[in-house]
Amino acid sequence: MNVTQRAEPCATRISGPIITATGMSGAQMYEVVQVGELGLVGEVVRIIGDLATIQVYEDTTMLKPGAKVLCTGAPLSVSLGPGLVGNIYDGIQRPLPGIEAKSGAWIRRGEKVEALDNARRWTFEPLAAKGDTVGPGQVIGQVVETPLVTHRIMVPPDVSGSVLSIVGKGDYTLLDPVAVIGTPEGEREVTMLQRWPVRQPRPIRERLRIADPLITGQRIIDTFFPLGKGGAAAIPGGFGTGKTITQHQLAKWSDAEIIVFIGCGERGNEMTEVLREFPELEDPRSGRPLMERTILIANTSNMPVAAREVSIYTGITLAEYYRDMGLSVAVFADSTSRWAEALRELAARLEEMPAEEGFPASLPTRLAQFYERGGAVTTLAGDRASVSIVGAVSPPGGDFSEPVTQHTRRFIRCFWALDTELANARHYPSIHWLRSYSEYAEDVKGWWEGSCPDWEDLRTEALTLLQREERLQQIVKLVGPDVLPDSQRLILFIAEIFKDGFLAQSAFDENDMYCSPEKQVALLRLILTLYHRGRDLIQEGVPLAKVTGMECVSEVLRAKAALSNKELHKVEELAKRLAEEAGELERQYMKGAACYE
């Protein structure tokens, strides 16, 4: 190396994904750089004098001190435009199918592939006219991106002025100007492609109070621990308790218009399974492939930790972009613990002072930077829209007191606690009804009460019954069930019916996998009716065995799977039969009682 080259930025120390470089006095925090002959992509994460620390998103094997570092002058950004939906990306938005096609292998270092296909033509339909005054985020046209998604072309967040020209309906590439806007700074050409730095939230007009539930079709979630559209939920659980299956169920069934699924595989081949399975899933509402409203971000286990670290910000940025079109978006991250481990590994290499269990002290801030980008908002264009977030957490040994679960709790308002015992008993979803909570129940109450005025009463009564059952079970454990009066044993019985006939829900049963809100209310009311009638009968002296022996009881248990969402009238018929049977029992008993008088 000669002396003149020494002034150029070059690597001096390489430690896995972390590189130290000199000659970097011009660099900025979070600026993207390219390292070595392959041009490995990295990001500046620390600057001291002319020394910069860089985290590299690609494998640094064979890289040597002296490798040149090229500053790009821009922060890590994603490309936004038609073609995102249906795509599968790695953590820095390199399309995995694209990379595969180009290099023949899974992913090759330094591979440069555009995130979006710049050659493809999209049919642009103008929604603004020459002379219109437009501001940031305003819609000037649209493109049918997939049969399920109409993509709105928006004025970039830093542009406002009057439309000087706009193209007519026709086919254009992402790089073709579709409009020219006269701004105070001069003319600006607008294309269908935007860039946005991933670590910076996209602007909105205002945040709104959450009012609508994200309907997931999963009874324990919608009825007992609802997530609001724009809310954030955590789903913590030990290995094998059902985090991934639950998130797949939600991705499939929730009434969000766009799904962003960020996978940080728990097991080595788990992401490969996701990559294979997702494209085969069907959107149950439209019958179309689920990928027509889904974007996948996959961190396979052979990808470097730095790419995993940034992947959740890449995912949330894509989600915000679709939110800005006025859509409801749901983001799933599976699992944030793998992401936190990436953070821990990077922090260790950066020789940062570790805090709890080796995680960096910045863990809570970093979690906040993710969860706080969710929300219900008014977009710059004035539409209501939302980003809902569901993060899986996999605490080692299922112990919720560990740092990732604890810090996550501060930024979410909905906690679906998966329980190992329930999972072992094959009670799925293994969300524990006493250890879970949702602070959104109050927010979404109005929505439910629009069709079911006593929703809150029903929900509260059912949850109270489940709580009373837990206390009674403790007595039973100590002294056996025989000491309990029939009225309390009825509670044990009804709680069992709730667990089997309502809370447990099969992801694989045709009728049961999705339960409409109407059916949820009908089943809830049915079981509570059984409770009320049983309570009355017992008060009148009818023995518990007679109540639990009623013929309709087994039908109540089976209703969730035996009746489809379209057969609500049959739930009503069942309720009628229940009333008749209970009435008959009452008459029999009254007669019998009269005989003895």
Ligand SMILES: Nc1ncnc2c1ncn2[C@@H]1O[C@H](COP(=O)(O)OP(=O)(O)O)[C@@H](O)[C@H]1O
């Ligand atoms: N809702 C469900 N319905 C039926 N089976 C389930 C359900 N959830 C989980 N399971 C079972 O539990 C297993 C482990 O679930 P998984 O989601 O992979 O766990 P985790 O991601 O928490 O490690 C699944 O393979 C499946 O057999």
Ligand SMILES: [Mg+2]
């Ligand atoms: Mg999993």
